[in-house]
Amino acid sequence: MNGKWKKVCLLLGATFLFLYIVYPSVSKAELADGTYTIDYTVMHGSDPSASIANDYWEKPATLTVENGEMTTQLTLNNSSWIVEYQSQANGRFSNVTVVLENTGADTRVVKFPIDGISEMTEAQIHVIVPDIEYDHDYTVRLDFHENTLTAxxxxxxxxxxxxxxxxxxxxxxxxxxxxxxxxxxxxxxxxxxxxxxxxTNDGAPIALLLSLVIVSAIVLLRRRVKQA
CATH class of the missing domain: 1.10.287 (Helix Hairpins)
Known part of the structure; x- marks a missing residue:
């Protein structure tokens, strides 16, 4: 009997692992190609609180989806202080692309790819403020607010x-x-x-997928019990 329950636990564990891996991909696929606006907060690198750099990022951001791939575009103020800006996507950091720069207003529009909006996007920035001799590297995270997504x-x-x-x-x-x-x-x-x-946030495919996996697990378990 212990051996049967061990198999059941392994099966359920594999099911939850499958859903954990597949869910972000399904959520990303549900977002139709197009251009959206979305609000966000620049979070601290590790603490669950807003970063002091949050005020230097203008809101909202522009989100573009093409063939399931997401690219975001946002505006920085006091951009001369941010001398380096790298964003993480596909497991690696890369420099953001400068779309437009206004030295007079000290603003800069940048764009970069992201893996999705359900998880935070990590970024590394290098800040230099010459007037106060400040020079520091930061890790921040962009927390996109999915409920503000608007076509x-x-x-x-x-x-x-x-x-x-x-x-x-x-x-x-x-x-x-x-x-x-x-x-x-x-x-x-x-x-x-x-x-x-x-x-963009239809949960029907997830519910259907979960139902199919659970039903399959129950049928498999019943067959194993009958064979025993």
Whole structure:
């Protein structure tokens, strides 16, 4: 009997290990190709608290997904202090790519690949502040807030709809009926567009996968018990 329970424990352990490895990949695959905005916090390298460097990163970030691969783009202020910036992806650190730099405003737009948004992205920075003779290396982590993920196309459509409502209030009475018809069509089009966008946090595939694995484990266990 002890041998049977040992096999059961090994089977359950293998099941949980399988789900632990597969889950991040499934979550990443669920995010449809496109451009998004997402809020984030620059966390301390090891403590569960925000880093003192958090204020030097502008929010939100822009997230681009293409063929399942994610790239984020964000803006640094006081960028002259950050003389080196490396981000981790695919198990290694590499220098971020500078997209735009404004020396007058002391800002810099950078982009780099990330493994996903469900886990923190680790980064290494070198900070030099000449005025106070400060020179230090930091490890920080970008904590992306998944609940703030917004498709850029959806946000633009909502802003356009708000502008159309303002213009409607300014139109003369004779144009009211025509404006109403146009707004109705615009609203229906925007609604259809939003419905076409897939949900980014749909848990159905995970639940289905988990159910299949559990059912398979139960069937296998029953067969082993009957054979004994």
């Amino acid at each position: 850029l196309e959806t946000a633009t459509a909502e802003e356009t709809e708000q502008v159309d409502e303002i213009k409607e209030d300014e139109e003369p009475l004779g144009a009211a009926q025509s404006s109403s018809d146009n707004d109705s069509k615009s609203e229906q089009g925007n609604k259809a567009e939003r419905e076409d966008n897939p949900q």
